[in-house]
Amino acid sequence: MPGGRPASLQRRDTGLVNLTGLDPATYRAHALHGSGRTYGETNCYTDVLIELLHARGVESLAALGCTLGIDFEGDQWTFFKPFPEDLELLFGIDIHEMQPYRPLPEQAAEQLAQGRTLIVELDSWYLPDTTIAATYRSEHVKSSAAVEGIDPAGERLRYFHGTGLYELSGEDYRGVFRIGGDFPEDVLPPYTELVRFDAGPCLQGAELREVAHVLLGRHLSRRPANNPFERFGAQLERDLPRLLAGDASDYHAYAFATVRMAGSAFEVAGTHVEWLLGDAARPASQALGRIAEGCKILSFRLARRRAFEPGETLFTLTTAWDEAMELLDAAIA
Amino acid sequence: VPELVTDEIRQIIQDHGRLPIEVGTLAVNADLYQVGLSSHASVNVMLALEDHFDIEFPDRMLTPSVFESIASIEEAVATLRPEARVS
Numbered sequence: 001m002p003g004g005r006p007a008s009l010q011r012r013d014t015g016l017v018n019l020t021g022l023d024p025a026t027y028r029a030h031a032l033h034g035s036g037r038t039y040g041e042t043n044c045y046t047d048v049l050i051e052l053l054h055a056r057g058v059e060s061l062a063a064l065g066c067t068l069g070i071d072f073e074g075d076q077w078t079f080f081k082p083f084p085e086d087l088e089l090l091f092g093i094d095i096h097e098m099q100p101y102r103p104l105p106e107q108a109a110e111q112l113a114q115g116r117t118l119i120v121e122l123d124s125w126y127l128p129d130t131t132i133a134a135t136y137r138s139e140h141v142k143s144s145a146a147v148e149g150i151d152p153a154g155e156r157l158r159y160f161h162g163t164g165l166y167e168l169s170g171e172d173y174r175g176v177f178r179i180g181g182d183f184p185e186d187v188l189p190p191y192t193e194l195v196r197f198d199a200g201p202c203l204q205g206a207e208l209r210e211v212a213h214v215l216l217g218r219h220l221s222r223r224p225a226n227n228p229f230e231r232f233g234a235q236l237e238r239d240l241p242r243l244l245a246g247d248a249s250d251y252h253a254y255a256f257a258t259v260r261m262a263g264s265a266f267e268v269a270g271t272h273v274e275w276l277l278g279d280a281a282r283p284a285s286q287a288l289g290r291i292a293e294g295c296k297i298l299s300f301r302l303a304r305r306r307a308f309e310p311g312e313t314l315f316t317l318t319t320a321w322d323e324a325m326e327l328l329d330a331a332i333a
Numbered sequence: 334v335p336e337l338v339t340d341e342i343r344q345i346i347q348d349h350g351r352l353p354i355e356v357g358t359l360a361v362n363a364d365l366y367q368v369g370l371s372s373h374a375s376v377n378v379m380l381a382l383e384d385h386f387d388i389e390f391p392d393r394m395l396t397p398s399v400f401e402s403i404a405s406i407e408e409a410v411a412t413l414r415p416e417a418r419v420s
Contacts, residue, residue, distance in 0.1 A: 035366045038397055252373065260372065293396065300395040303376045304383070313392070 016156060017112045018149025020055050024158060024165045030054040032061070032268060033163035038292040039264035041163055045081050045144045046268075048119060051160045052146045052195070053091065058202060059275070062090050062212040065219040067269040068328070072228040072235070076257035080265050086215050090208060092200035095119065100189045104177055105152040111194060112150065119146045119193040122159075126175035129166040146195070212276050217332055220325070229291075229321050232258070233314035236298075244305050255299050263295025266324075273328060280331050287324035291317055342406050345385060346370075349377040361403040375400045382406065388413040 030050050033040060041047055046064075053060040063082040070078035087093040098118065100107065108118050124135040124143045135141050148165060149158035155173040159166055174180055178187075203211055236258075243254055270288035273281035294317045301308050339361070347356040350365065351374045359368070370378070378400060383389055388410065390399070399409045 035364050035401070040366055040372060040397075255376075296397070297392050297395045299372075300376060300379055300390070301392075303380055 015151040015154050016149045016158070017109050017151070018158060019112055019115070019117050020148065022055055022148065022165055024167045027055075027165040029164050030060055032271065038267050038289070038296050039260065042264040042268060043079055043081075043261065044162065045079075045119075047162050048144050048146045048160050049082055049087075051163070051165065052117070052119075053093075055148070055160065055165070056091075056197070056202075058091055058204070059208065061268075061272050061275045062203075062208050063087055064268050064272045065212065065216045065276075067219075067265040067272065068216070068325075069219045069222045069224075070228075070262065070265045071224040072232040072258075072262075074235070077228075077232070077261040077265070079261065088199050089211055089215070091202045092197060093202075094196040094199035095193050098192045098194035100192045103179075104190075104192070105150055105157075105179075108147045108150045109152055112147065115197060117147050117195045119144055119195060121145075121190040121192070122161075122176050126168065126172045127159075127161060127166070128168055128172060129161055129164065142190075209276060213332070216273070216276060216328075220328055220332065223325060227318055227321055229314065229318040232262070233310070233318065236310060236314070240307075240310070243302060244307060246305070248303075248305075251303055251305060255302055259295040259298045259302070263292045263299070266295075266321075267292035269324075273331070277331055281328070284324045284327035284331060287320045287327060290320040291324070294320065338410060339403065339407060341385060342382070342403055342410065345381045346378060346403070346406075349381045350374050351377075359403065361407070363402060365401055365403075366397070370400070378406075382410065386410055386414055 032042075032050055033047070042050070049063070050060040053063065063086050066083050066086065067080055070080050084095050087095060098107070100120075104118075104120065108120075111118055121142045122145050124141045125137060125139065127143065127145070128136055143161065146160040147157065148160055150156070154169070156167060156169045157173055157176065159168070168176065239254070243251060266288045270285035270292070273288070274285045294313050297313050298310065301310070301313075343356050343359070346352065346365070350356065350370050352365070352369050354368055365375075375397065379390060379395070390409065390413070394409055394413075399405055
């Protein structure tokens with residue numbers, strides 16, 4: 001386990017009630033968030049789950065076969081998340097919506113005290129770890145976070161967000177929970193999920209791989225009926241004039257919803273199948289890696305907002321998807 | 334790579350990389366992603382490098398490894414702008 005503490009309830013003299021006792025200062029993120037990746041981040045929800053599972057001492061990759069089933073959905077690629085049923089089968093984790101009808105810090109402390117946690121949508125305006133992304137104190141963007149620890153009296157929150165574990169306090173704490181101050185009332189409560197770890201056995205080793213193997217077959221069988229990159233390519237050609245005429249924020253929003261989502265999903269998929277199938281999955285993983293690289297190239301080229309011919313890159317993406325799916329079908333047959 | 338080019342690259346990373354550290358003291362081989370360079374910011378660094386040095390990175394160079402350190406960026410700029418090798 002990162003940091004070496006048992007994955008059980010921790011209560012400290014400081015008033016902090018927490019899940020694992022991990023310290024943000026010494027926390028080591030999962031390798032999916034390490035250097036050497038084409039995409040160092042996926043999406044806010046999946047990134048949080050990767051780190052939450054990792055912090056619990058289980059292998060997050062087991063739950064990421066879902067990345068193989070993503071589709072181009074007309075104007076965006078699937079916002080992928082580990083399937084709740086996969087998390088339950090693999091780790092005995094049950095995630096479902098919670099009713100935030102009382103002050104959230106109280107609810108979080110109570111659930112942590114019972115060995116559970118919350119995933120909650122927070123306003124990244126108050127999340128100091130987003131300094132790098134420049135949303136801290138500059139932009140109101142909803143972002144999922146999982147509560148690792150909370151000290152309501154001391155106004156401290158430890159939370160998994162993005163690629164790591166962080167802590168906020170004081171004014172940020174009051175802001176993120178909308179305590180005191182002059183907050184407008186026409187804001188809905190945040191979407192909040194309860195995460196329980198007692199819904200079944202938490203598999204490890206060969207048992208974990210065995211179930212993940214079954215799930216991989218299911219995810220492969222529910223992939224799009226035809227090549228999603230062909231449809232994405234056709235839409236991209238239609239979108240290009242509008243994107244080239246737009247501003248930088250239009251580009252970033254488009255890139256996040258399309259190439260970043262697809263590229264990060266298929267890069268994770270490649271790592272998933274290598275973890276699960278070893279060398280037998282290497283050719284498929286390489287094909288999936290070409291998808292990630294192709295998406296990255298498109299990200300950069302779109303960012304220039306100058307006319308370009310995307311045909312060659314789109315051809316690479318389309319053929320790599322076909323190749324990867326064919327190889328994986330053969331690998332699990 | 335001339336010192337001037339290295340300084341210009343440092344300044345571009347400082348202005349567009351959104352790093353929580355002073356780039357001026359960063360080792361040329363330090364991993365920029367490890368010190369906080371996001372995907373979002375790496376795109377802005379790439380655009381600023383192209384503008385400043387009047388170059389265009391070919392597709393084969395549009396990879397994270399090209400933007401992972403000051404040294405790797407220096408190498409890429411020197412490849413695309415051979416005169417940058419001459420001090």
